[in-house]
Amino acid sequence: MVAFGKKLKDRQIAEWQGYYINYKMMKKKVRQYALQIEIGIQDRQHVLKDFSRMLDNQIEKIVLFLLEQQGLLASRIAKLGEQQEALQEHPDISQISELRETYRTVGRDLLKLLYFVEINAIGLRKILKKFDKRFGYRFTDYYIKTRANHPYSQLQQVFKHVGIGAVVGAISRNLGELQDRQGSYVSIYDQPPLPLQDSVIDLMKAAVDRLTHSTNFLNFLAQHALILQEELPFPVDEHVEDQRYHFMSLMLNLASTFLYMVNTYIIVPTADDYALSLGAAATVCGIVIGAMAVAQIFSSVYFSAWSNKSYFKPLIFSTIVLFVGNVMYALAYDLDSIVVLLAGRLFCGLGSARAVNRRYISDCVPLKIRMQASAGFVSASALGMACGPALAGLLQYNFKIYKLTFNEETLPGWVMAVAWLIYLIWLWILFKEPSREVEANETPQESNAEPAEGDALENGIKKPLLISSERTEQDADGDDECEGSDEAPEESHQAATSLQSAYRLLTPSVKVQLLIYFMLKYAMEILLSESSVITTYYFGWSTSSVAIFLACLGLTVLPVNIVVGNYICNMFEDRQILLASEIVVCIGILLSFHVFIPYSIPQYVISGLIMFVSAEVLEGVNLSLLSRVMSSRLSRGTYNGGLLSTEAGTIARVVADSTITLAGYLGDSKLLNVTLLPSLIICISSIIATLCTYNSLY
Template sequence: MVGFGKRIKRKAPKGWESLMLDYSLLKSRLEMASEVESLDGSQHGRTDSKVALALRNSFQHLLDSELEKVLAHYSLYSARLCSRVEGLKAETSVASQFFRQGLGPSELAELTKDVKTLAELWVEQAGKLRMLLQYLTLNLEGLRKILKKYKKSNAVGVSPRPGLVTLRLDHPSLPGGFVEQGSFLPLDMVEQINAMKDHDELVEASQTVRAALLELDAMKRQLSEAAGRSGGKGRIVGQSIYGAFSQEARNHGSVQRSLSMLRSQLSSLEDLDAVERRARAAAAVITPMAHFETRAAIFTPAPPDHAAYATVPGLLINLASAFLYMTNYSLVLPTNEEFLEHIGSRGSMAGVCVGMADITAVFVSLLYGWWSNRSFKQPLIASSLLCLTGNVVYCFAWDAHAGIALPMLLAGRLLTGMGSCRAVNRRYIADFVSSKRRTAASAAFVAASAGGAAMGPLLAVPLQNIQDFKIAGFSINSITGGGYLMAGAWLVFTTFLQAVFVDPPRDDDEDVSDDDTEDQAALESSPDVEDSLSRPLLGPATEDAQKPFNMRPAYCCILSLFVLKFVQQGMISSLPEFTHQFYGWRSAFIGGFLSILSLSMLPVNFGVALGATVISDRQLLLSSEVVSLLGCLLMLSYGGSFPALWAYVTGTVLVYAATIVMESCSMSMLSKKIPKSLSRGTCNAGLLATQAGSGGRFFGNMSISFFGSLIGKHLNTPEAIVKFDHLMFGSLVAVTLIGFAFTLSIFRSLK
């Protein structure tokens, strides 16, 4: 609309004209950028592309600052309005309780005055509510129009960038039906934009206003009746709120004015629904999006270019660390049962053997998180040496005496878990990789972890050909060979790490020239050092910080991460036990199956990325929980017989694929639902996600040994293994149902 710039000023609430989105200024800036870019691409003139880029960024900076201005005013005013509404609600409740008591003539007159005062105050708040809704509608409409105009102009839009907010506009008149416009706003603005878009607090305030006016209506009618009965002078002229309290009350002009104002406001409140619908319609087409590398459990914006200290050798070392650890972790899965039988222990102890690495990983990640505040090289060296030692102790357990073999085996796995340095690997990417390289680095981290998880079981295939022999009294065979191989790999890695890796510089270690002293002091005074492209121009309102944050969606994501790892690890760790007893699979075949299973999830990840463009995270999460439940049910034994091979394999694939989807969805939603306080620092959302996953793996592994101990004998009879099947997969079904029920209970909050 041509005259929208004038219309937004004309229809702005009185006194708020300067607080509106400056549509006219944005339009003129856009036209300037568009003209320059048109000139740059024409045959008649040529201008510097840097000028066009500067004008394009200038428009986006202006749009960002205008949006921040609107957000700041909305946050401040809505917080005050909602606070006042809650206060009036409490006062109205007190008056209502007082009215229910027995009242004398004097108390009745006093209460009548109080109700009249409350009516005036509610009238005032209702007017402010309509004014704020009008402000919201006009500004969102202006934002929609300027984004639409930007898309249709010759100016090239700013591309979305990881670590910054992206605004998505859906409109049928646009090519493709939508446009995604990058911004320079930090990710914590997504929460504020969504709060203004949804304006749930205003909807609730509107409902409160309506309820209060209805309550005052009832109180005034009853006060009118009570006044008529007690005074005998008045009579009831009607049952409406517009009736008089009493003949004496009608003689007071102030009361009449109050009732007249209330009558007018009640009439205007009848179109509050229409005002609200207009606000929601204006908001529905605008969607702020956060770009995180959530698949790698990274929830912080990328560092500015001047602080992106990551080097290629540093990245490769951290990726190699993640790959080697996941290989080491999953290496024992196919051979656990044979190792335990050799040392005279139950096969069901395989869960404890694998889980020992998880229990230490849960606690040691806190230490590594704190340690990485000071150094990256030291925790990387410590973790690799712990993994090396853990593998050697694990292998020595093969030749140990019966009394100490099992403790040595568990100690070896315990030391391996202490070498879990994935929190440091993740943080290196989060803190020191620039936004341009961060997506690739995060994808490489996920690929390295997945490759390690596949490589561990796959090693069982070539290692089965090793002929048993001894060196210095220690056996090397198809089972211990993998441990010695990993010990050698960690030794090479540690040597390379010591020679090549250099710790990134810390801010307090950098040299500052005399010319930069003043700028450096300004940076140090800021709690969050960010570059000018991502720093908010206006800080959040103080009242907004006092609003309680809804943590239920974050709890749901954390619970989902725990449940999926519990189910996934419980199924994988118990797979050798079941497949050996059910179908006679040997270690090499089990290792090959697990490796193929891990590698086959790469297409699943690609499918999730495509599906997420048309299906919401919450719908994908709920659907994957149902698929996981179906997979567990397929692996259950029915009628005392073993599950059919097709049912067991299909169930395994369904559960593994579903848990991969659950992880992607949970990470994505967690990135959108975490409070700002958990987005940075040592104990951040990434660490919470890691802890939840490690805890789920630990309890999934422990459940195998727990159920084995309940049966109380070796799992070498059909009856025992069928009972174990019922207990194991029954527990996976129960845990999945708990996660599904919680997700369903807060499904609306996950929007």
């Protein structure tokens, strides 16, 4: 694996190489600073000032070239506009076609400029992150605060590409007018806008969206899966069909995702009644629900490792284990055994193949449809979450066949066992194992790294400035280079080989994002898992009422993502939405407490809705930021960023479900407040942590 500096150089446009950020030189300078401070010939203040001056010079070089190229493009467009005006008076089909092709040429040159800006933005983020890692000083925080919002900011030109949007608009508008609609007076500004049937326009729009992190519903929804794209963009449109991709296999992966989420939540409305039927307390439902998550902590690791060798075999194993687990869950009633009930749920957790489902999309789905596949993964999860409780509400029957009891408590197990049996047959017949030979011959893709790396920062201002001499040899990011070479030691670029090595790659910014993910999953699990006990105690709700409430919560996922993805994310920065969502989650938790006044249905429903919806918004933004601040070494291999986020969320669910059961010993009257208190504390902690790393999320 080559170093980032070499990859950066490979992606540069040859005739513009002198105008890119000099990443290699700046890395060498950082090493020199480290050595000078270590031997005592340089002080901390001088290093910070000198590095700031160097960055300012690099950014100025980039910006002045960018402005020069914008001017040249604008001049060319102006001349083409004169030709277009002349053609309106004397139309000539051949000249119109020639003019359209000339506009496309200008568009392709603009694309080169957009890629130029994007690669420099990535280089700047990487060098800021490297400086912070090496010296343990929050330099990025200082630099962004002082440069980003200054009236003469050149940083905004690189990160926000001020001015290029006008050139994109000019090309798009004129190409639109030159389509085969002469005389219809259509425009890109018309509402609703008509589609512009030109691939150059689509490519320009995609490049601008990557630069600004502009998003839409599909994009925002896909972020929830943490299935990421390649770190550095290619300066050409490379749509190479992946030979490993098989549509029906993708559908089977999404079906597995859907069924697993149905399996997770189908027991929530009846778990307390099932526990009571077996002679346990109603709050033991926390352990019953959480047993699946406990096993998933371990299954995520071995399924992630197994998917390095195969996708078909782990899916077959998962399906069989889930079938057995659901049969055990259903039989526990007639066996009158809480142990069998818990064992059944543990088996279901051991069959969690979400790591395989995510990995298949990341590794085998072509880049051009990976976003849609990722959105499908999240949609399948959301629909499963809504369908699970709804299905439980429909299974209100009570009958016996021989010695087997079928009622609202056992039917979820039997129904899911049948569903997994049908899925197993479908999987066996239609799934196509991707070719490992193709994979071995391809250049490894960093399929889990976003186009723009974040500014992962070390926490706090530490003295002495240099952390240790050992860090001068190898950066935790794995993109350092040997002295005089663009290439780093081979091991410094390899994927993490254990959870311990993956943890060492976590910077404070990544840890904060994982804390936020833990918090939102904890709060959501408390709300969902104790809903049956709380609503029965305070309002006397039936199983059907609880099922309807939980299904309605699940059905908010897609509409909320439509609004946030299409509108809110394009009006505010991700970090602003992140902080605002955390505060709203905190408000939802506070409104849920039962203090003095009688607890009412409107208070419970409204507070639950606020908490759930804001947590859903928070999840998408949180994972988007996590992908940008995460080390590229966590983008691949078994112990990747997706696995870490899954583990954080799963542990949160385990802790939440355990809290419910433990709090149950204090009595149902205290259950609500006792379980909400940890949620409130973790939420406030995450808000404080976000404020401490806020400027690193630029």
